[in-house]
Amino acid sequence: MRTIDYPLERLYAGQDFDWVVDTVPGVLAWVPGSAKQRHQQPFRFMVHHESAPGQRAESVQLSLRWDLQQLSVHDRSVKERAARMRAGRTAHREHDTELAAYGLALVAVSVFLPGRRVVSMRKGLPPDLLLDVTPGALRGVEVAGRSRGGSRVLEELRRGNEREGAPGKQPLLLARADVVEAHLSLWCASPHVAVMAKVKP
Numbered sequence: 001m002r003t004i005d006y007p008l009e010r011l012y013a014g015q016d017f018d019w020v021v022d023t024v025p026g027v028l029a030w031v032p033g034s035a036k037q038r039h040q041q042p043f044r045f046m047v048h049h050e051s052a053p054g055q056r057a058e059s060v061q062l063s064l065r066w067d068l069q070q071l072s073v074h075d076r077s078v079k080e081r082a083a084r085m086r087a088g089r090t091a092h093r094e095h096d097t098e099l100a101a102y103g104l105a106l107v108a109v110s111v112f113l114p115g116r117r118v119v120s121m122r123k124g125l126p127p128d129l130l131l132d133v134t135p136g137a138l139r140g141v142e143v144a145g146r147s148r149g150g151s152r153v154l155e156e157l158r159r160g161n162e163r164e165g166a167p168g169k170q171p172l173l174l175a176r177a178d179v180v181e182a183h184l185s186l187w188c189a190s191p192h193v194a195v196m197a198k199v200k201p
Contacts, residue, residue, distance in 0.1 A: 001059050004111055005042070008066035011103075012074045014110035019118055019129075021075050023106060026092075026099030028071075028082035030145075031064065033189055041065040043192060045104075048151075049112055050197035062111065062194070097189075101145025105129060105185035108196045109141060113183070126173055127182055139181035142169050148190045157186050158195065170199045 008027065011020050031043050042065040048057040071078045084090045085099075092099060109116055109129070118141075120130040127140030146153045160168030173182040182200040187193075 001061060003061040003063055005063045005065070006107055006111060007070075008064060008107070009070040009074070011106055011110060015106045015118055017074070019106060019121070020103070023099050023103030024071065024075065025078055025081040025085055026096050027103040027107075028066065028078070029085035030096050030100035030189055031104075031192075045187070045192045045194045047108070047194045047196055050195075051112070052198055053200065057197070062107075064107070097145045097147055100189075101143050101185070101187045102128070104145070104187045104194070105141055105143040108185045108194070112196050126169065126176065127179065129185075131181070136178050137180045138178055140179070141183045141185050142173055143185045144169065145187040145189070148188065150188055150191050151193050154186045154188055154193065154195050158184060158197075173199055 008024065011024065042063040045062040045064065047060045047062050049060050050057045068079050081090070085092060085096050106118060106129075109118060109131070113131075116131050118129045118131060120133050122128055122130060122140070127138070127142040129143060130138060130140040132139035144157050146157070156166070156168070158168055158170050160166055160171060169184060173179055173184075179200065182198070184195055184197045184199055186195040
């Protein structure tokens with residue numbers, strides 16, 4: 001199994017500042033969780049990576065770390081905003097998982113789709129992060145995060161849950177005629193597992 005070491009400060013060079021600056025504090029607050037080891041870096045995610053639809057998943061260990069001083073070069077208030085999110089003292093308190101998942105998805109794009117950049121975000125329609133905004137031929141990444149549940153919960157997010165009538169993110173992407181390329185980026189904080197999968201074409 002290969003290991004990919006990723007310093008979070010690299011994200012400011014790999015993706016546009018506007019997307020990174022709002023999501024990095026969420027990553028800092030969410031990824032460590034509440035365990036005693038929350039201050040021990042790196043934080044390792046087991047990522048199930050599928051580079052093409054139907055391809056057997058490769059297990060990759062994403063080793064995530066950061067240097068607050070280097071992050072502060074790009075965003076002076078990143079430490080303070082992360083601390084406020086961790087303490088729940090922010091208007092974003094109900095969106096910390098969502099923001100963290102977006103930040104981790106930006107990391108996944110940089111790692112697993114080298115050279116690609118997020119150029120826009122969609123509101124209310126999949127995919128969330130757009131790599132190309134050509135009308136009728138969108139390319140992008142659908143994102144989700146969960147605090148706990150592991151691979152089982154991520155699989156339900158991907159495929160859906162018939163008992164609860166919850167549609168899966170993958171079928172929704174496949175059904176959209178305006179989307180010509182789609183990836184899933186799904187993240188769980190406890191345990192640290194993730195899925196990065198190309199599902200279309």
